[in-house]
Amino acid sequence: MADAAVKISGYGDDLTVNGVRLGDLSPAEHEAIEKEKGGRNYSPLENVVVSHVMDDTTLICRKPDPSGIKAYIEEELRDGLCCYSAVNQGQLNQMIVDAVIAHLTTEKIPTVPRSIRHKYMAAFLLATTAVTKMDRVVPKVAGVEAPELMAKLSRRWGYRVKGIPQNEAILVVADGNFHGRSLFAVSASNDPESREDYGPFLPGIESVPFNDIEALEVKFREKGDRIAAFIVEPIQGEAGVIVPDEDYHQKVSELCKQYNILLCMDEVQTGFGRTGANFAHQLYDVKPDLMACGKAAGGGIMPVSFVGGRDEIIGVLTPGSEGSTFGGFPLAAVTAVYAIKALVDENLAENARNMGARLLKHYDDIKTDFPDKIKEGRGKGLLTAFEMWDQPHLDGHKVSLGLLKRGVYAKETHHSTVRVAPALTIKSNDIDLIAEAVRDVIREL
Numbered sequence: 211m212a213d214a215a216v217k218i219s220g221y222g223d224d225l226t227v228n229g230v231r232l233g234d235l236s237p238a239e240h241e242a243i244e245k246e247k248g249g250r251n252y253s254p255l256e257n258v259v260v261s262h263v264m265d266d267t268t269l270i271c272r273k274p275d276p277s278g279i280k281a282y283i284e285e286e287l288r289d290g291l292c293c294y295s296a297v298n299q300g301q302l303n304q305m306i307v308d309a310v311i312a313h314l315t316t317e318k319i320p321t322v323p324r325s326i327r328h329k330y331m332a333a334f335l336l337a338t339t340a341v342t343k344m345d346r347v348v349p350k351v352a353g354v355e356a357p358e359l360m361a362k363l364s365r366r367w368g369y370r371v372k373g374i375p376q377n378e379a380i381l382v383v384a385d386g387n388f389h390g391r392s393l394f395a396v397s398a399s400n401d402p403e404s405r406e407d408y409g410p411f412l413p414g415i416e417s418v419p420f421n422d423i424e425a426l427e428v429k430f431r432e433k434g435d436r437i438a439a440f441i442v443e444p445i446q447g448e449a450g451v452i453v454p455d456e457d458y459h460q461k462v463s464e465l466c467k468q469y470n471i472l473l474c475m476d477e478v479q480t481g482f483g484r485t486g487a488n489f490a491h492q493l494y495d496v497k498p499d500l501m502a503c504g505k506a507a508g509g510g511i512m513p514v515s516f517v518g519g520r521d522e523i524i525g526v527l528t529p530g531s532e533g534s535t536f537g538g539f540p541l542a543a544v545t546a547v548y549a550i551k552a553l554v555d556e557n558l559a560e561n562a563r564n565m566g567a568r569l570l571k572h573y574d575d576i577k578t579d580f581p582d583k584i585k586e587g588r589g590k591g592l593l594t595a596f597e598m599w600d601q602p603h604l605d606g607h608k609v610s611l612g613l614l615k616r617g618v619y620a621k622e623t624h625h626s627t628v629r630v631a632p633a634l635t636i637k638s639n640d641i642d643l644i645a646e647a648v649r650d651v652i653r654e655l
């Protein structure tokens with residue numbers, strides 16, 4: 211007998227759950243439901259609800275009707291964030307959508323566990339190892355699972371290959387890092403908000419300042435015998451797009467080799483063309499021993515993440531020692547293959563380089579016109595941010611709201627820094643429109 215407590219029907223705006231039809235809900239009603247039924251672990255922008263997308267970089271949003279007659283009005287919103295770099299290929303990238311539809315309808319992809327082979331795993335492994343130039347790849351699902359797996363692989367490699375005494379391995383991380391929300395990730399974090407009352411934290415994690423090669427060398431000199439890995443983002447995204455000195459990663463790589471310590475790069479946000487190279491480590495001419503990918507690895511369609519790395523390190527895995535129900539399942543495998551095809555065939559890294567340079571030039575011009583407000587614009591490719599001087603009225607959240615009013619979505623990372631990281635398919639006129647909106651908002655502050 212059907213459960214009378216749950217009645218679901220329709221699609222899209224007609225999707226109705228227990229008599230509540232989505233097309234009838236005002237932005238305030240959406241907010242009320244989320245506040246009453248959700249985890250309240252986000253505080254999204256108020257009075258705006260995304261309904262669908264218009265094109266690769268434009269969202270259609272619902273806002274309160276100023277006349278108060280309708281539940282909402284719909285407006286275009288230029289997406290300057292693209293889901294924190296999960297949608298590098300552009301919203302609903304046709305190449306990826308076609309592949310997914312074909313595979314669901316014509317090819318009829320089954321969902322099968324890893325205990326039986328499926329034919330798409332071969333394509334996934336061939337494509338991911340080719341694009342990353344890594345020996346082996348292990349699929350996972352959420353972004354956070356990839357740095358988590360790097361931590362596990364590093365520890366096991368430390369014991370089995372490097373010869374660190376059992377349970378004494380140290381993982382070194384960088385201050386200001388963001389590797390996600392798992393217990394490893396928050397144990398590695400030094401952000402009080404992410405950690406409060408989640409202890410006890412994982413032991414064996416030590417942090418050094420980012421972009422400080424001397425501090426890393428001191429740590430390696432003191433404890434190098436027990437250090438398995440240095441886990442680092444090539445450019446710190448969540449910390450506010452912190453770009454290290456040009457020679458930092460070269461020196462890190464040399465130090466890691468000298469002390470037989472793995473260099474593990476978290477490219478969950480910087481990978482897949484975002485910074486103007488397919489992977490940000492290529493900008494610095496280094497090669498990590500392990501690399502974590504996520505976000506755009508699923509083309510903005512499916513959660514896909516993976517760890518790529520050297521044979522000797524990933525080779526420490528054995529059946530039963532690691533796994534994931536949906537890691538590399540057929541639909542994820544196909545989506546990732548086409549996310550890679552879009553990255554390569556649509557020259558996304560090159561466009562990120564060109565459009566990023568254009569955006570940074572706009573920041574410079576705005577800084578020249580408002581030197582008392584803008585401290586600097588920075589970034590690589592289309593992972594960019596502008597930072598204002600640290601003054602109460604130069605408020606990043608106010609800037610986000612001002613941009614929203616002008617039809618642009620971008621979000622502050624800290625009080626005075628605003629990140630702008632649109633889809634890598636973006637064209638120059640949209641870059642100019644975003645910059646114009648930034649200029650207008652800064653003028654009014």
Ligand SMILES: Cc1ncc(COP(=O)(O)O)c(C=O)c1O
Nearest residue numbers: 352353354388389390476478479
């Ligand atoms: C560098 C980095 N690692 C890991 C993650 C976690 O990814 P997810 O939120 O998909 O778990 C993020 C998310 O922003 C990230 O920027």
